[in-house]
Amino acid sequence: LAKTTQPISMDSYEGQEVNITCSHNNIATNDYITWYQQFPSQGPRFIIQGYKTKVTNEVASLFIPADRKSSTLSLPRVSLSDTAVYYCLVGGSGGYQKVTFGIGTKLQVIP
Amino acid sequence: DTGVSQDPRHKITKRGQNVTFRCDPISEHNRLYWYRQTLGQGPEFLTYFQNEAQLEKSRLLSDRFSAERPKGSFSTLEIQRTEQGDSAMYLCASSLTGEGRNYGYTFGSGTRLTVV
Numbered sequence: 001l002a003k004t005t006q007p008i009s010m011d012s013y014e015g016q017e018v019n020i021t022c023s024h025n026n027i028a029t030n031d032y033i034t035w036y037q038q039f040p041s042q043g044p045r046f047i048i049q050g051y052k053t054k055v056t057n058e059v060a061s062l063f064i065p066a067d068r069k070s071s072t073l074s075l076p077r078v079s080l081s082d083t084a085v086y087y088c089l090v091g092g093s094g095g096y097q098k099v100t101f102g103i104g105t106k107l108q109v110i111p
Numbered sequence: 112d113t114g115v116s117q118d119p120r121h122k123i124t125k126r127g128q129n130v131t132f133r134c135d136p137i138s139e140h141n142r143l144y145w146y147r148q149t150l151g152q153g154p155e156f157l158t159y160f161q162n163e164a165q166l167e168k169s170r171l172l173s174d175r176f177s178a179e180r181p182k183g184s185f186s187t188l189e190i191q192r193t194e195q196g197d198s199a200m201y202l203c204a205s206s207l208t209g210e211g212r213n214y215g216y217t218f219g220s221g222t223r224l225t226v227v
Contacts, residue, residue: 043115087153
């Protein structure tokens with residue numbers, strides 16, 4: 001099962017674009033890449049999912065290079081409310097049942 | 112549908128007591144998961160159900176833990192003879208899978224267990 005590696009923490013000023021990169025060198029052919037956001041005392045929240053190239057929704061973009069060994073979550077113009085932990089998960093139709101989320105990337109947005 | 116519901120939100124219990132948590136998933140989701148999260152760590156997988164069948168259990172799930180999902184609807188997680196090390200946030204999630212794809216988890220807000 002693909003293991004992921006992310007930076008432990010990042011700081012950003014309000015209004016800036018934030019890019020968080022996740023490495024997943026052992027990604028399998030049928031694996032999707034999914035990002036979650038978690039605030040304290042809440043469950044993680046689905047942000048975006050992709051398989052290859054670029055995916056964009058109302059809150060984020062996900063960039064996946066051709067080799068799919070990494071992915072980058074891009075948050076445009078962050079605000080203080082984007083301060084949270086962000087997790088990258090890799091899994092296929094079987095789900096992520098054997099995957100522990102890891103400690104994620106703690107993003108601190110600074111005024 | 113208002114998402115995944117968990118009850119209670121908080122539970123304080125004395126060591127040695129039994130506790131039971133409930134999870135109501137999104138109705139059209141076919142999979143239900145239980146995770147445990149301690150401070151500063153990501154969620155750790157405990158078990159999951161495909162409809163009413165429990166298909167996978169983590170080694171973290173000792174004999175004191177049992178989970179059920181009768182009729183493939185809500186699920187319960189019971190911890191017997193609680194220990195202080197069981198103190199954690201217990202998260203339930205559901206997901207829809209199909210056509211070779213898992214569309215991602217929807218998590219509940221969790222049940223925070225404190226064993227004193």
